Amino acid sequence: MKLYNIKDHSETVSFSQAVQQGLGRGQGLFFPESLPYFDDIEALLAMPLVARSSKILSALIGDELPISQVSELVSNAFSFAAPLEQVDDHIHALELFHGPTLAFKDFGGRFMAQSLAAVSDGKKITILTATSGDTGAAVAHAFYGIDNIDVVILYPKGKISPLQEKLFCTLGGNIHTVAINGTFDDCQSMVKQAFDDSELRQAIGLNSANSINISRLMAQICYYFEAVAQLPAHKRDQVVISVPSGNFGNLTAGLLAKAMGLPIKRFIAGTNANDTVPRYLDSGEWAPQQTVATLSNAMDVSQPNNWPRIEELFRREQWRLSELASGRADDEETAESLKSLSQAGYLCEPHGAIAYRLLAEQLEEGEEGIFLCTAHPAKFKESVDAILGKDIPLPGPLAKHAQMTLLSREQEPDFQTLRDYLLEVNG
């Protein structure tokens, strides 16, 4: 697999380099030089998830990894299902939240962890990251138990929800969590200092396992095929997919699936009040505004970092941006849609509810709609309970972690203390 830096096409890397480096020169994103195209889609859709996904990813990766190894990575990463649930006559929910941290980020995170371990040839790696909640859990669970990789996660003590803390600070093994007596900014600034310290970086093989890593998007391509595969064959030729979007990685993966031959008629890019992209598609003007807090807080992003990849794909495929549908929903509309879903017998959460709303508004006669459910309703229990007047139960994994002992160490926001600790973890 060959990839180039979108900002400087003369910088090209292999899959292995792209996975290890994350970003190219000048913070440029990597993008595949060519995409495989599947002519016989029906045969591909007839395969089970792991076998099909191995075939898709192996076609992308090429001869850098044998297909047997790709299959092993995929079966380790995709250890849970992505069921398609019927919500009404022509609308289906693709549930991407059945992984260990109950959010779709488990797909990308777990495949990235597997890929990084596979391409680093047993070199010791230390992943260092700061979290204000969700990313910590996804990274911790994705890398848990992987040989030669240690993960150190910093978070502000007392400033994340107790349940969230339990979800990733109870694993132990190669997952090291540090509660910092400070703010999230203190945590982030210590992470930055560590990456600026080239001696330390070398000594412990420091890596960020960045959210922009191409391996994440590659994994996410696979569940779009899985969604269509679960539709009856006669409903597969007019499919519209609605994607709740923040940094637009999820939508990028869907568009890549389409470019690889998956028959999708149209995508709808849905946002909350942070609507830089819908406004851009309407007016042609890229005008990010101050980010505002919403019910769908994983989408509170006003400068989506994957957008350049979408523009690059449209340019390459000679698609027009006007073919990309979009829309926004504010908190009031989100709550309204969450209620109507609940009345229809489907329990959702704010991110999925936005995607549902835009799909229901824009779906036309003869089309079959799918909206992506990116998180388990219990992950947003507070707002879901308040809006629906319910007390939704904690699902198994969350309930299990809630009973476990916290293993975090506590530390002042002091870089030297962290540096000593990182060397100790690695030694």
Ligand SMILES: *Cc1c(COP(=O)(O)O)cnc(C)c1O
């Ligand atoms: C990250 C996230 C999103 C946004 O996905 P992008 O790929 O950043 O567009 C949507 N919903 C949930 C629950 C998320 O965690």
